[in-house]
Amino acid sequence: MGTAIEVRDLVVERGRREVLHGITCTIPSGSVTGLLGPSGSGKTTLIRAVVGVQIVKSGEVTVLGRPAGSAPLRSQVGYVTQAPSVYADLSVRENARYFAALLGLGAAEADRAIADVGLADARGQLVGNLSGGQRSRASLACAMIGEPKLLVLDEPTVGQDPVLRADLWARFHELADAGTTLLVSSHVMDEAGRCDRLLLIREGRLIGDDTPAAIRTAAGTDDLEEAFLRLIREREQVTA
Numbered sequence: 001m002g003t004a005i006e007v008r009d010l011v012v013e014r015g016r017r018e019v020l021h022g023i024t025c026t027i028p029s030g031s032v033t034g035l036l037g038p039s040g041s042g043k044t045t046l047i048r049a050v051v052g053v054q055i056v057k058s059g060e061v062t063v064l065g066r067p068a069g070s071a072p073l074r075s076q077v078g079y080v081t082q083a084p085s086v087y088a089d090l091s092v093r094e095n096a097r098y099f100a101a102l103l104g105l106g107a108a109e110a111d112r113a114i115a116d117v118g119l120a121d122a123r124g125q126l127v128g129n130l131s132g133g134q135r136s137r138a139s140l141a142c143a144m145i146g147e148p149k150l151l152v153l154d155e156p157t158v159g160q161d162p163v164l165r166a167d168l169w170a171r172f173h174e175l176a177d178a179g180t181t182l183l184v185s186s187h188v189m190d191e192a193g194r195c196d197r198l199l200l201i202r203e204g205r206l207i208g209d210d211t212p213a214a215i216r217t218a219a220g221t222d223d224l225e226e227a228f229l230r231l232i233r234e235r236e237q238v239t240a
């Protein structure tokens, strides 16, 4: 398994305050990596650096062997922000066909992506009339068109019911099995166990980078939420 993302000594300032303090990690190809951490810990900032839309103070981010944000990566990286990025005045199908057309792809690709996120029955509806959870899935469908090699998803399951969340996670793993790399942020600990690997971030620092099983073993608990808390306490003792 190769490396899809390599982050080295990444320091980022936002609003003249340092919010990432030297992050180093590698993310393997063809896997689902979860980026977990409390609100404000720096998940979105790290994601933005990976996608190449974040000004960085120092350090390096390499994606699929190229500097993050470089032009050849544009068709290979799908990014879904927390705010759905679809057109409210177009239907689900029109949105998907528009994004497919930008990549030189046809209606079949668009329809497949819509079905993949469970929106086939709502494909004719205007996005502006969808529920919040449906709108997020419409945005996800558009990012999945063209089978990008890397899919970066910022809290993709917020607002989804348990059945849909399970379906989406199953789909993420199917994509990973087919070779796609997924980086998925969440602050919901019960989703952490669904990932192949976890990056645990707190206050702009990585405090865990391993498989869920290894993190549970290291922390001496089966409960990932408790494991995260123990890692935080250990850190605080080390730095006290």
Ligand SMILES: Nc1ncnc2c1ncn2[C@@H]1O[C@H](COP(=O)(O)OP(=O)(O)OP(=O)(O)O)[C@@H](O)[C@H]1O
Residues within 6 Å of the ligand: 014, 015, 019, 037, 038, 039, 040, 041, 042, 043, 044, 045, 046, 187
């Ligand atoms: N545009 C901005 N200008 C200044 N500071 C910002 C900006 N965006 C985020 N920050 C700060 O950067 C830090 C990290 O924010 P970030 O959005 O990366 O956290 P997060 O872990 O994604 O949070 P959440 O789970 O709430 O989305 C926070 O302290 C936040 O206040």
